Amino acid sequence: MYAIVTLAAGLLFGLGLAFSEMTNPTVVLGFLDIFGEWNPSLIIVMASAITVGMIGYAVKRKRMAPMLASKWQVPTLRHIDSKLIIGSSLFGIGWGISGYCPGPGLTALVNNPSEGFYFVAALIVGSGLHYFQTRITQK
Amino acid sequence: MDTIFNPLAGGLLIGLTATIYLLAIGKVIGISGILSQLLFNKERFLPFLFIAGLIVGGGAYGILTEKTVAFPETRSPILLIVSGLLVGYGTRLGGGCTSGHGVCGISRLSPRSIIATLIFMAAAIITVAVLN
Numbered sequence: 722m723y724a725i726v727t728l729a730a731g732l733l734f735g736l737g738l739a740f741s742e743m744t745n746p747t748v749v750l751g752f753l754d755i756f757g758e759w760n761p762s763l764i765i766v767m768a769s770a771i772t773v774g775m776i777g778y779a780v781k782r783k784r785m786a787p788m789l790a791s792k793w794q795v796p797t798l799r800h801i802d803s804k805l806i807i808g809s810s811l812f813g814i815g816w817g818i819s820g821y822c823p824g825p826g827l828t829a830l831v832n833n834p835s836e837g838f839y840f841v842a843a844l845i846v847g848s849g850l851h852y853f854q855t856r857i858t859q860k
Numbered sequence: 861m862d863t864i865f866n867p868l869a870g871g872l873l874i875g876l877t878a879t880i881y882l883l884a885i886g887k888v889i890g891i892s893g894i895l896s897q898l899l900f901n902k903e904r905f906l907p908f909l910f911i912a913g914l915i916v917g918g919g920a921y922g923i924l925t926e927k928t929v930a931f932p933e934t935r936s937p938i939l940l941i942v943s944g945l946l947v948g949y950g951t952r953l954g955g956g957c958t959s960g961h962g963v964c965g966i967s968r969l970s971p972r973s974i975i976a977t978l979i980f981m982a983a984a985i986i987t988v989a990v991l992n
Binding site: 727729730731732737738739741743744746751757765766768769771773774776777778780781784786787792794796800806808810811821822823825831839844845849850851 | 863864866867868869870871872873874875876877878879880881882883884885886887888889891892895896899900905906909910911912913914915916917918919920921929930931932934935937939940941942943944945946947948949950951952953954955957958959961962963964965966967968970971972975976977979980981982983984985986987988989991992
């Protein structure tokens with residue numbers, strides 16, 4: 722059941738990204754181009770997703786545990802540090818260069834393979850750099 | 861394709877999926893985090909199912925439907941590689957991307973996620989303005 726929910730969540734999340742056209746970097750770059758020909762549609766995507774998400778968290782607060790697991794594993798970190806600020810800045814620059822964030826980048830493997838291949842290969846390398854950097858500095 | 865209906869329906873579906881995943885499994889949906897689990901965790905089966913579903917769901921719809929706006933003409937590999945490296949490293953250092961911080965984090969009013977989202981939105985907007 723756990724596996725079915727995980728697979729279904731991936732499928733539905735991908736469909737949501739595609740339906741809202743977040744999978745298309747032209748649409749995303751149009752949204753980010755607020756000083757040019759601005760395409761505000763992603764505000765509608767974010768606002769509707771967050772509104773439903775807030776209802777989800779309101780329901781969560783009334784329940785002791787999730788339906789299929791013994792405990793909640795929602796992030797509990799609250800402090801704002803330099804990693805959060807520098808990491809988010811680097812991510813934003815990368816997002817602005819291509820219009821791909823991780824989800825739409827992965828779906829580009831199907832939608833636009835000649836772009837998706839290079840982006841996802843570099844996405845994996847970038848993610849790996851952080852993983853190995855963390856492992857080395859922790860030793 | 862409709863300029864209001866599609867983003868609204870897509871956003872509702874994203875929010876609903878995050879809610880089902882939260883209430884059933886107890887975790888937030890963060891694509892950059894799940895991808896990193898698929899790459900570096902010992903337990904890879906569940907992250908694999910999620911990422912495979914995401915690629916099939918996002919790809920199948922892209923193939924089956926017409927788009928209002930065409931995908932960009934294939935851009936230079938160097939641009940895509942620089943972008944991918946920054947997105948890969950930056951999302952892991954910052955602990956999340958558009959899904960984990962942007963959608964799930966703001967939904968639970970996490971101060972970290974609200975700050976992260978404001979920063980990556982601002983950085984992306986400035987980058988687009990500079991490159992254009």
